[in-house]
Amino acid sequence: MSVQAASADRTALHAFLAAHQRFLLTTHVNPDGDAIGSEIAFARMLRAMGKDVRILNDSPTPHAFAWLAAHGPVEVYDETLAEACFAEADALVVLDTSNRQRIGRLAPHIGRHVISVAIVDHHATHDGFGQVNVVEPDCAAAAVLVFELMREAGIAIDPIAAEALYVGLSTDTGDFRYSNTDARALHMAAALVECGVHVSRVVQRVEQSAPAGRLRMHGEALAALELRSGGQLVVLEVGPEQFVRHGLVGADTEGLVDRPRSIEGVEAVALFSEVEAGKVKVSLRSTGRVAVDGVCSRHGGGGHVHAAGVQMRGTREQARERILPHLEQLLAELPPRPTEGAHA
Ligand code: 5GP
Ligand code: MN
Secondary structure, eight states, X not given: OOHHHHHHHHHHHHHHHHHOSEEEEEEOSSOOHHHXXXXXXXXXXXXXXXXXXXEEESSOOOGGGHHHHTTTTEEEOXXXXXXXXXXHOSXXXXXXXXXXXXXXXXXXXXXXXXXXXXXXXXXXXXXXXXSEEEEOTTSSSHHHHHHHHHHHTTOOOOHHHHHHHHHHHHHHTTTTTSTTXXXXXXXXXXXXXXXXXXXXXXXXXXXXXXXXXXXXXXXXXXXXXEEEGGGTEEEEEEOHHHHHHHTOOGGGGTTGGGGGGXXXXXXXXXXXXXXXTXXXXXXXXXXXXXXXXXXXXXXXXXXXXXXXXXXXXXXXXXXXXXXXXHHHHHHHTSOOOOOTTOOO
């Protein structure tokens, strides 16, 4: 996307915000820190403009972000509530996804109401189903876009909006360690600290909120990790029995797929997580050289070049058969790693 096209879309979004009064915000199923953080900050921007705002998501907010969602408030889908929200709103803004199916049970409500739709997203795979689509894959997080839109609109970023944006930025960049971490993300982090973010306090709230069972389950999965493709690929699995035994939900796999990145020589990690028998969530990660989004989009999923996912029906074994050969082929095609000491 050219810079010019992006700014034309942003101009259209500002006009969209000016033209509407009663906003409904939503995001993708199983929201992460970027999804919740972007919603909270966007809501604060709209309220500062004098707009009415509600936030409604398909799935509950993970415990790690509940303190942030309290500023929304972030409501969770039920049919009657959704009908009321759609009936009273004149505009829907979808954050951190541009895939209609990814907003889950809210999707069918769009067709039943006269409502304008705008999208603010940073994913490479998108339908762009809004009247206005601000989709910029070169942004490390949707929060980057929201931050820049707030500045363009001349809305002051108060400490709560700053914390929300920091949560989005830091979680989507793996605390500024993943390949999407760029100068823009780091400048934004500095600006947010100037707006009142206490980094250690945010980290404490987000990272020190896990139940002990989550670590036990991660431990089991990591103890059983498989190395394939000559050590380039790590495969992890978690099954329904483990979720039940440790009293956990799907969101408790958070962070697991990222751990094996630390193994020397690893290019990609695949996690097959089966919370409910017959429903497998596949998460793929690349350490930077192999593009994994195509493997997921081929099966109806998507994401980013180096972090992608897809939901599949069937057993873990069937999901593995659909995903791993393609991934192993991509790894086989990789040129050898530059030898140590040969820094460009
Ligand atoms: P995760 O593996 O952490 O769930 O997701 C990694 C990335 O892939 C995120 O950017 C997420 O939005 C995207 N992603 C995960 N699952 C799906 C899916 O089922 N469909 C699409 N389109 N994207 C997904
Ligand atoms: Mn995101």
